[in-house]
Amino acid sequence: xxxxxxxxxxxxxxxxxxxxxxxxxxxxxxxxxxxxxxxxxxxxxxxxxxxxxxxxxxxxxxxxxxxxxxxxxxxxxxxxxxxxxxxxxxxxxxxxxxxxxxxxxxxxxxxxxxxxxxxxxxxxxxxxxxxxxxxxxxxxxxxxxxxxxxxxxxxxxxxxxxxxxxxxxxxxxxxxxxxxxxxxxxxxxxxxxxxxxxxxxxxxxxxxxxxxxxxxxxxxxxxxxxxxxxxxxxxxxxxxxxxxxxxxxxxxxxxxxxxxxxxxxxxxxxxxxxxxxxxxxxxxxxxxxxxxxxxxxxxxxxxxxxxxxxxxxxxxxxxxxxxxxxxxxxxxxxxxxx
Amino acid sequence: xxxxxxxxxxxxxxxxxxxxxxxxxxxxxxxxxxxxxxxxxxxxxxxxxxxxxxxxxxxxxxxxxxxxxxxxxxxxxxxxxxxxxxxxxxxxxxxxxxxxxxxxxxxxxxxxxxxxxxxxxxxxxxxxxxxxxxxxxxxxxxxxxxxxxxxxxxxxxxxxxxxxxxxxxxxxxxxxxxxxxxxxxxxxxxxxxxxxxxxxxxxxxxxxxxxxxxxxxxxxxxxxxxxxxxxxxxxxxxxxxxxxxxxxxxxxxxxxxxxxxxxxxxxxxxxxxxxxxxxxxxxxxxxxxxxxxxxxxxxxxxxxxxxxxxxxxxxxxxxxxxxxxxxxxxxxxxxxxx
Numbered sequence: 001x002x003x004x005x006x007x008x009x010x011x012x013x014x015x016x017x018x019x020x021x022x023x024x025x026x027x028x029x030x031x032x033x034x035x036x037x038x039x040x041x042x043x044x045x046x047x048x049x050x051x052x053x054x055x056x057x058x059x060x061x062x063x064x065x066x067x068x069x070x071x072x073x074x075x076x077x078x079x080x081x082x083x084x085x086x087x088x089x090x091x092x093x094x095x096x097x098x099x100x101x102x103x104x105x106x107x108x109x110x111x112x113x114x115x116x117x118x119x120x121x122x123x124x125x126x127x128x129x130x131x132x133x134x135x136x137x138x139x140x141x142x143x144x145x146x147x148x149x150x151x152x153x154x155x156x157x158x159x160x161x162x163x164x165x166x167x168x169x170x171x172x173x174x175x176x177x178x179x180x181x182x183x184x185x186x187x188x189x190x191x192x193x194x195x196x197x198x199x200x201x202x203x204x205x206x207x208x209x210x211x212x213x214x215x216x217x218x219x220x221x222x223x224x225x226x227x228x229x230x231x232x233x234x235x236x237x238x239x240x241x242x243x244x245x246x247x248x249x250x251x252x253x254x255x256x257x258x259x260x261x262x263x264x265x266x267x268x269x270x271x272x273x274x275x276x277x278x279x280x281x282x283x284x285x286x287x288x289x290x291x292x293x294x295x296x297x298x299x300x301x302x303x304x305x306x307x308x309x310x311x312x313x314x315x316x317x318x319x320x321x322x323x324x325x326x327x328x329x330x331x332x333x334x335x336x337x338x
Numbered sequence: 339x340x341x342x343x344x345x346x347x348x349x350x351x352x353x354x355x356x357x358x359x360x361x362x363x364x365x366x367x368x369x370x371x372x373x374x375x376x377x378x379x380x381x382x383x384x385x386x387x388x389x390x391x392x393x394x395x396x397x398x399x400x401x402x403x404x405x406x407x408x409x410x411x412x413x414x415x416x417x418x419x420x421x422x423x424x425x426x427x428x429x430x431x432x433x434x435x436x437x438x439x440x441x442x443x444x445x446x447x448x449x450x451x452x453x454x455x456x457x458x459x460x461x462x463x464x465x466x467x468x469x470x471x472x473x474x475x476x477x478x479x480x481x482x483x484x485x486x487x488x489x490x491x492x493x494x495x496x497x498x499x500x501x502x503x504x505x506x507x508x509x510x511x512x513x514x515x516x517x518x519x520x521x522x523x524x525x526x527x528x529x530x531x532x533x534x535x536x537x538x539x540x541x542x543x544x545x546x547x548x549x550x551x552x553x554x555x556x557x558x559x560x561x562x563x564x565x566x567x568x569x570x571x572x573x574x575x576x577x578x579x580x581x582x583x584x585x586x587x588x589x590x591x592x593x594x595x596x597x598x599x600x601x602x603x604x605x606x607x608x609x610x611x612x613x614x615x616x617x618x619x620x621x622x623x624x625x626x627x628x629x630x631x632x633x634x635x636x637x638x639x640x641x642x643x644x645x646x647x648x649x650x651x652x653x654x655x656x657x658x659x660x661x662x663x664x665x666x667x668x669x670x671x672x673x674x675x676x
Contacts, residue, residue: 016354063433063454071419072412072636081409084436088443093450095401096434098422105426112431116401226623255623262625282620285564285593287600298410 004047013041064120064308065095065113067106069127074280075297076124079148082301083122090309092119099126107134114143120308124149127192144311148304151193151325158311160304160326164194167293167330168201171275172247174291174332176209180245180273184217186232186257188224188249198249198277217243221253229256237264244272245338251276251283254290258337273338288336300328342385351379402458402646403433403451405444407465412618413635414462417486420639421460428647430457437464445472452481458646462487465530482649486642489531489663496649498642498664502532505631505668506539509613510585512629512670514547518583518611522555524570524595526562526587536587536615555581559591567594575602582610583676589614589621589630596628596675611676626674638666 006024010017015034023030023038030038041047066083068076080096087094095113099106106126111134113121121138123145132154138145139156147159175183185202188195199218206213219235221228229248233256236243248254254276261268268274268288276283276292283290303326314321344362348355353372360368361376379385404421406414418434425432433451437444444464449472451459459476461483470492476483477494485497513521523540526533537556544551557573559566567586571594574581586592592614599606606612606626614621614630621628641664652659 010356017356018348018354065431071422072415074410077410077415080434081436084409084434088436091450093403093433093435093454095431096418096422097431098419098426112429116431259623259625282623285597285620286624287597 004045009038009041009045009047012045013037060119061117062091063093063095063116063118064122064305065097065109065116065118066122067097067099067109067113068124069099069101069106071096071098074282075278075295076149078297079124079301079304082298082303083305084301085298086302086305090305092305101127103129103131110134110138114138114141118143119312120144120146122146122148122304122308125152127189142315144308144315146304146308146311148300149194151197156323158307158323158326160300160307160328162295162300162328162330164197165201165204167277167295168198168247169205170201170330170332171277171293172202172205173209174334174338175245175247175273175275176205176211178245178269178273178338181211182217182243183211183245183247184219184232184236184241184243186219186221186229186246186248186253189220189222195249202247216241221249224250224253226252226256226259229253229258230260231256233257233260237266246272246274248274248276251278251280251290251292254292254337255282255286258286258288258290269336269338275338279333283333284335291335291338292333294331294333296328296330303328342383347376347379347383347385350383351375398457399455400429401431401433401454401456402460402643403435403447403454403456404460405435405437405447405451406462407437407439407444409434409436412620413616413633414487416635417462417639417642420636420641421643422639423636424640424643428643439465441467441469448472448476452476452479456481457650458482458484460484460486460642460646463490465527480653482646482653484642484646484649486638487532489535494661496645496661496664498638498645498666500633500638500666500668502535503539503542505615505633506536506585507543508539508668508670509615509631510540510543511547512672512676513583513585513611513613514543514549516583516607516611516676519549520555520581521549521583521585522557522570522574522579522581524557524559524567524584524586524591527558527560533587540585554579559587562588562590564590564594564597567591567596568598569594571595571598575604584610584612586612586614589616589618589628592628592630592675593620593624596624596626607674607676613676617671621671622673629673629676630671632669632671634666634668641666 006017006020010020019030020038023035070076084094097109099109103126106129121143145157147157151159151161187199203213219232246257254274258268258274261272266272276290279292279294283292311321344355344358348358357368358376361373408414422432435447441464444467459481483495485495489497489499525537541551557570584595592612596606596612599610604610614628617630617632621630649659
């Protein structure tokens with residue numbers, strides 16, 4: 001059977017949709033007679049007000065949207081899990097859109113979410129996003145915005161992030177304390193702030209411990225995958241570049257580097273130590289297990305949703321919302337690779 | 339600035355929401371004068387019809403919903419990627435809900451999706467779902483339903499699945515052809531059909547090749563994780579059960595078993611061969627790399643969306659939709675663990 005709508009009832013009773021909606025919601029400007037007629041009919045046909053009617057009533061769609069740059073990516077999946085679990089508790093439904101790191105797609109997707117009247121948007125800015133006008137556009141509407149993962153300079157919204165520089169510093173400091181002095185960095189692409197910040201953390205740790213920075217020990221992983229890690233390690237071996245440790249921008253390049261080391265019978269951690277970043281499931285399951293920085297995605301997702309709910313409450317109470325940067329703690333996870 | 343709605347325009351012009359909507363859509367039963375008035379005002383205030391208006395016009399919400407039993411799970415993430423990528427191409431937005439393998443939650447989530455007027459629902463039935471009444475409920479509505487991953491006996495909807503029994507047979511046959519005769523099976527829980535089918539494929543391969551089935555070589559992994567695989571392998575060693583190969587219901591228990599073997603200096607594949615199921619990213623990255631059955635999640639997701647679109651087209655043309663079971667091919671991936 002087709003879902004009955006307000007429109008169907010309006011048609012059957014030959015009155016306007018608005019009148020039907022108001023009658024069902026007991027608006028005072030609908031006559032008792034009409035109310036009775038509408039309600040009796042609605043009961044007869046087993047009408048259940050759908051979400052549109054609820055929206056008209058509350059001006060809340062009870063939906064939120066998430067725009068992430070990648071799907072099938074352990075860290076982003078953890079964040080989704082955090083947001084969706086929290087949303088479920090509050091009976092919110094969640095649209096997921098994937099920008100594939102594209103600025104154009106991100107822009108269109110945000111417009112579509114606004115057009116769907118979502119109450120909030122959770123965004124991890126795409127690597128290729130060079131302009132924040134479309135994000136400003138959310139801020140100008142009633143929709144709430146929470147930025148996560150990547151820090152941005154936008155001030156009129158809250159963000160849930162980690163301190164990438166500090167976390168990277170901790171990772172490199174850990175290698176130095178293990179006696180390593182020739183530490184390579186497999187960094188991320190040049191533009192994204194988190195990739196820059198991890199690089200800066202690496203440099204700062206070298207500086208603080210009196211180790212010289214050598215740009216020839218820095219390799220770029222544009223896609224942040226295992227193959228890049230493998231290939232960079234192979235280059236290091238082929239070109240006989242002397243290193244005794246690697247700090248990788250993420251776990252996958254670290255795993256790739258480790259596989260290259262294992263194939264070349266180079267001992268981990270004795271000859272070359274490896275530390276990753278993010279604490280993907282894989283890092284605990286490989287042999288030797290990979291030391292890394294735990295970046296708690298699920299917690300970040302939960303926090304982002306809580307921030308959204310709090311700001312929503314403030315808005316309802318007509319109180320001024322204060323935007324903040326919420327920092328989630330990261331932890332050094334020491335395993336066999338260091 | 340607040341998003342202007344049809345309601346705002348109706349209020350400003352002191353006419354009904356329905357009239358505004360009809361005027362903007364050029365309905366013949368609205369006078370040219372009113373149409374002009376509404377359109378001029380809409381242009382003046384830069385009104386963009388939102389998705390509700392579009393829904394009233396087309397009776398399509400251009401949204402679909404996915405209910406999966408687990409998030410942050412490589413295989414389900416691949417399916418999401420497939421569905422969302424295909425949905426994006428057709429400008430559909432996707433709600434994601436996670437049932438956490440709970441029947442109750444699955445039921446509520448499906449009701450909420452129907453209430454949101456989604457055009458289609460993609461469902462991987464929860465392990466704990468014992469009754470299909472709520473699914474029948476979708477079929478009785480206009481919403482399209484596509485079942486994926488787990489096969490069900492429902493006949494009034496299409497499904498996109500793999501042939502689990504055949505795929506499991508291929509895996510075990512591979513072990514037998516490598517000369518293995520004492521093959522343990524780390525199986526999934528007792529109820530889900532895919533877990534049963536993989537077990538049946540294991541038994542059939544043993545039968546066909548004249549190997550005796552020994553129930554003491556079958557171990558249950560209720561959560562299908564690496565710890566269970568590790569623990570079962572430890573039990574086999576502790577109890578000195580003689581085996582020369584393992585066929586695991588999924589890659590994670592296989593990886594767990596491999597880690598236990600490595601720790602005990604048991605040679606893989608010479609002493610014990612291991613084969614998994616699903617081809618998670620991890621299976622190619624560990625050492626030795628894990629042989630497995632490739633279960634192409636992304637392809638399954640894409641196919642599911644295409645099936646939905648085709649059925650939708652048929653319905654629009656008032657043609658009878660023929661429900662089918664679409665089988666996605668699986669492939670044996672031979673790596674170092676066998």
